[in-house]
Amino acid sequence: MDPVTLLPIIVLVGAMFLLTRSAKKKQQQAAQMRDQVQPGTGIRTIGGMYAIVKEVHEDTVLLEVADGVHAVYAKNAVGAVLDDEEYQRIVSGGDRAIDTPVVPDDASSLTGDPVATDADAEKKLDLGKKSEAAEPDAGGESTDGRTEGEAGEK
Incomplete structure (x- = not known):
């Protein structure tokens, strides 16, 4: 075979070798x-859940995902092993910026009242449209200048 036709084949085989080698290394x-996972270690799963390892088995780990809440996961689900400082910083919310606003569970911050009840909401919020022309004032004239019962052009 001609060396010019062999060159692309050699390059392709070399690239495949390098790719599989790096994948095996990962x-x-x-x-x-x-x-390295041991009981008491803080971990992050590949799904992004933070937990503490309670037990390690051959193919599975028992994780404590909340106080007293345990779940069995495949060892392959462990995405990262965290040191104690990093785990505590993440689960305690220490990585949140100081100026980050906390979103309330209700709409009280939108109305300005710290505690808004249903009765308060009914008093403040009137979604019904009242036609000013339909309500005459005390003198018998509506606000648009017509007297009651008088038809006008629109």
């Missing part, structure tokens, strides 16, 4: 990281 690093 898999080995992930397996090594999962082997």
Whole structure:
């Protein structure tokens, strides 16, 4: 075969070799990281959940996802092993910016009242349209200058 026709084949085989080698290296690093998991270690799952490892088995780990709440996960679900400081900072909300506003659970911050009841909302919020022309004032004239019962052009 001509060396010019072999060159693309050699380049392609070389690229495939490098890609599979880096993928195998990443898999080995992930397996090594999962082997470091011990009870009491803070972890992040591949789904983004933070938990503490309670038990480690051959293919599974028992995680405490909240106080007294345990769940069994596959070891492959462990996305990252965190050191104690980082885990505590994340779960305690220490990574949140100081100026970040806290969103309330209700709409009281929108109305300005710290505690708004249903009765207050009914008094303040009137969605019904009242036609000023239909309500005559005390002198018998409506606000548009016509007297009661007088038809006008629109």
